[in-house]
Amino acid sequence: MNITVCIKRTPDTETRIRIAEGGDSIDSGGVKYIVSPYDEFAVEAALRLREAAGDGTVTLVTLGDAAAAEQLRSGLAMGADKAVLLEGESGFDGLATARALATELEGHDAPLILLGVKAADDDAQQVGPMLATLMGRPCVTAVSDFELNGDTARCQREVEGGTEVVEVDLPAVITITKGAFEPRYASLKGIMAAKRKPLEQKAAEVPAARMTLEALELPPARPEGRIVGEGAEAAAELVRALREEAKVL
Amino acid sequence: MGDVLAFAEQRDGVVRGVTHEVVSTAAALASELGGECHALAIGGEGLSGSVGALGGFGAARVKVAADGALAGYAAEAWAAIVVEAVRAGSYGAVLFPASAVGRDLAPRVAALLDVPMASDVVEVSGAGGAVVVRRPVYSGKAFARLRMDASPAVVTLRPNVFPAQERSAAGAVEEMAVSVDPSSWKARVVEFKTASAGSLDVSEASVVVSGGRGMKDPENWALLENLRDALGSDVAALGASRAVVDAGWRPHGEQVGQTGKTVSPKLYFAVGISGAIQHLAGMRSSGTIVAVNKDPDAPIFGVADYGIVGDLFEVLPALTDQVKALKAGG
Numbered sequence: 001m002n003i004t005v006c007i008k009r010t011p012d013t014e015t016r017i018r019i020a021e022g023g024d025s026i027d028s029g030g031v032k033y034i035v036s037p038y039d040e041f042a043v044e045a046a047l048r049l050r051e052a053a054g055d056g057t058v059t060l061v062t063l064g065d066a067a068a069a070e071q072l073r074s075g076l077a078m079g080a081d082k083a084v085l086l087e088g089e090s091g092f093d094g095l096a097t098a099r100a101l102a103t104e105l106e107g108h109d110a111p112l113i114l115l116g117v118k119a120a121d122d123d124a125q126q127v128g129p130m131l132a133t134l135m136g137r138p139c140v141t142a143v144s145d146f147e148l149n150g151d152t153a154r155c156q157r158e159v160e161g162g163t164e165v166v167e168v169d170l171p172a173v174i175t176i177t178k179g180a181f182e183p184r185y186a187s188l189k190g191i192m193a194a195k196r197k198p199l200e201q202k203a204a205e206v207p208a209a210r211m212t213l214e215a216l217e218l219p220p221a222r223p224e225g226r227i228v229g230e231g232a233e234a235a236a237e238l239v240r241a242l243r244e245e246a247k248v249l
Numbered sequence: 250m251g252d253v254l255a256f257a258e259q260r261d262g263v264v265r266g267v268t269h270e271v272v273s274t275a276a277a278l279a280s281e282l283g284g285e286c287h288a289l290a291i292g293g294e295g296l297s298g299s300v301g302a303l304g305g306f307g308a309a310r311v312k313v314a315a316d317g318a319l320a321g322y323a324a325e326a327w328a329a330i331v332v333e334a335v336r337a338g339s340y341g342a343v344l345f346p347a348s349a350v351g352r353d354l355a356p357r358v359a360a361l362l363d364v365p366m367a368s369d370v371v372e373v374s375g376a377g378g379a380v381v382v383r384r385p386v387y388s389g390k391a392f393a394r395l396r397m398d399a400s401p402a403v404v405t406l407r408p409n410v411f412p413a414q415e416r417s418a419a420g421a422v423e424e425m426a427v428s429v430d431p432s433s434w435k436a437r438v439v440e441f442k443t444a445s446a447g448s449l450d451v452s453e454a455s456v457v458v459s460g461g462r463g464m465k466d467p468e469n470w471a472l473l474e475n476l477r478d479a480l481g482s483d484v485a486a487l488g489a490s491r492a493v494v495d496a497g498w499r500p501h502g503e504q505v506g507q508t509g510k511t512v513s514p515k516l517y518f519a520v521g522i523s524g525a526i527q528h529l530a531g532m533r534s535s536g537t538i539v540a541v542n543k544d545p546d547a548p549i550f551g552v553a554d555y556g557i558v559g560d561l562f563e564v565l566p567a568l569t570d571q572v573k574a575l576k577a578g579g
Contacts, residue, residue: 133360138435159349160450165440231559235567
């Protein structure tokens with residue numbers, strides 16, 4: 001079975017965010033970029049399915065600038081077969097991103113489309129279900145594990161207070177969260193092989209965004225706290241402070 | 250275009266706490282936009298009785314789409330019903346909770362309506378007629394202020410951030426006629442596995458008790474459970490750092506931080522958590538933060554309001570006893 005996985009180039013989660021001059025972007029100086037961690041789970045899930053089936057192709061797609069080729073190569077090094085870089089702006093309007101991806105993916109013969117549950121930069125959790133809706137496909141979101149039985153995927157989905165088991169008919173879109181699909185490391189052989197794998201670059205058809213970023217701000221600094229004491233004896237003072245000063249008990 | 254529709258989430262006929270926040274916020278936004286707040290509930294038979302009280306949170310009308318086949322969440326059918334309700338009115342905004350259902354449903358609704366959406370919003374205003382939101386990005390390491398340039402603006406609201414405000418008003422309940430055909434659904438919820446009886450989700454709790462590597466062994470989580478129970482298991486939930494989730498000690502559903510959940514409880518306890526930047530991102534918007542750690546230089550103390558330096562195996566039982574004594578004393 002052919003599987004397409006949509007991935008995104010995002011800053012490493014350890015990055016300390018600084019706002020760039022102008023106030024509408026982050027300062028990318030010194031920032032290390034990675035494949036969004038949730039998308040790595042999706043790539044891993046696709047590779048395992050392909051390996052279990054013994055045939056099929058895993059295709060990676062990203063919307064981004066030319067530098068995102070680096071993240072496609074990372075996915076190819078993990079074991080994906082080919083990649084498509086849609087060059088275009090991926091902003092805060094998830095629907096614009098979903099449309100650009102849908103335009104590309106309509107041409108893919110992929111009964112299964114996987115994405116991370118969200119991107120580690122915009123944290124929006126929109127693109128998967130939007131893409132599915134635009135393509136007229138069912139979608140299961142926040143899936144921590146799933147298995148294929150013929151043309152049905154049985155998905156474990158995280159919700160408040162438990163796990164839902166959802167069965168979905170293919171063709172489908174599934175968004176993956178942390179769970180069963182701990183991503184593999186790329187081997188040296190994989191990294192070498194990735195250089196020779198096909199990576200197609202083309203201009204994306206991204207509709208104009210309909211959300212305007214007015215400002216990007218750092219969170220307000222928290223007032224300095226205080227150490228109420230050391231060891232078990234401090235518990236009484238802590239509870240008093242929580243009750244009388246913070247008024248939260 | 251000034252009305253605001255609030256999605257009124259319920260489970261098994263019980264209106265969820267976050268729904269009161271969503272309806273109250275929708276009512277406030279509607280008055281800024283010069284319209285009315287309407288609530289929409291979707292679920293099984295007998296729903297009208299349980300959602301009628303939403304008028305008391307500012308819903309001038311409470312629309313109810315009830316059918317036995319809709320008792321559980323069914324994404325395709327629910328999205329179609331929300332879209333039908335939106336098209337039947339004149340809405341400037343549609344608000345959902347940023348819950349598992351809301352996060353799944355709202356993007357489908359936005360795509361069907363062909364309007365953009367803002368996720369996990371912590372501020373929303375309609376000043377000047379345009380909906381403007383503020384939302385965390387990079388897991389709370391920054392905030393984006395966004396103006397929504399299409400109508401209706403589809404928005405999910407982060408739980409625990411917006412006040413639930415009771416008003417002396419009563420909304421009229423209106424039944425929506427629905428016809429559903431479950432045999433056509435391409436995705437079906439076939440089973441629900443409860444995490445553990447009565448356990449509250451970390452993203453919804455008003456108090457979170459989180460443990461990290463310093464807990465040393467998953468069996469020691471009983472100490473955190475005791476503190477949670479003393480605080481009240483109806484308001485308090487357990488959380489975990491990424492390190493202990495990666496070690497397999499706790500389920501991912503409890504993970505707080507980047508690649509986990511971003512939480513905003515009134516009170517957050519970080520016990521045996523040193524405070525990696527990814528964890529701080531996920532909990533720094535909590536109301537009051539308490540850190541217990543034996544290392545006085547741990548970064549967690551940099552964001553904590555109150556800290557205790559010491560051995561958590563001594564501090565936790567003492568803290569639990571003090572909380573119990575406080576609660577017993579009224």
